[in-house]
Amino acid sequence: MHQVLNEKIPYFSDDGLSCAESTLRYLIEHGYADLPLDTVRIMTGLHGNMGRCANCGAVNGSVAAIGANFGRREVGEDMTLLYELTERFMREFEQTFGSVKCAELMEGKDPALMEQQHKCADIVAGAVDIAARIIEEGRAAAKK
Template identity: 35%
Template sequence: MSNASDYFVSGGFNCAETVFRVLVDNGIVDAPREHVRALTGLGGGLQRNLVCGAVLGAATALSWTYGRTDMSGSRDPAKEVVQLFLDRFKEEFGELNCRDLREKHLGTDDMDAPERRAQCLEF
């Protein structure tokens, strides 16, 4: 079983890549491992300190699992499960944005703060 520190701390994946890859590697999400490349540009809050990359990775995994494959399919299952996840994440951590999470939990919005990776593992 892989865990987030395998990829995020020592492996060099960003937060979005890490969450998705761990879910795939551990059999939680049935997706090709190569799909992680779709998340490469999403780390660091979309490279703009916006929505947390870990949140994006999880939402992508949920959408992959519950999403539709053609236009006639319903969006509702994916929308509902992603909304539930977002609500629970915000309830637990207080924020959804990368910068806001760092400020709240680290007291700094510095992406290079040494303790950032350890804190992000909690998300």
């Protein structure tokens, strides 16, 4: 049975969506990434974070949403704003949570433990707050 761990991100849990899926889904649903909801499926392969040295799924989902707004479609397009916003996100996430790496955020705990699931849910909620603000600021900067 699906247990809600954080009301802001109700679909994240051990038996729900992963960190990466939940982060991107929230940002799509709340208008921070103009993508079809089916795009969340591209994050499913990141479930379990593909290894111990990988970035947190909330980081991956957030960077995907930033890329959906400011990424390139063609060779030679300017990526200055994308790089600036991605770097800001990474820096703020790391300052807030202490690392961008899943294994370091988990502190050696089993990801299936309920204590860790609650921590991950809070990290996802925090990541979407940071990403949403940075995307809004990037959209304002792009209009100038």
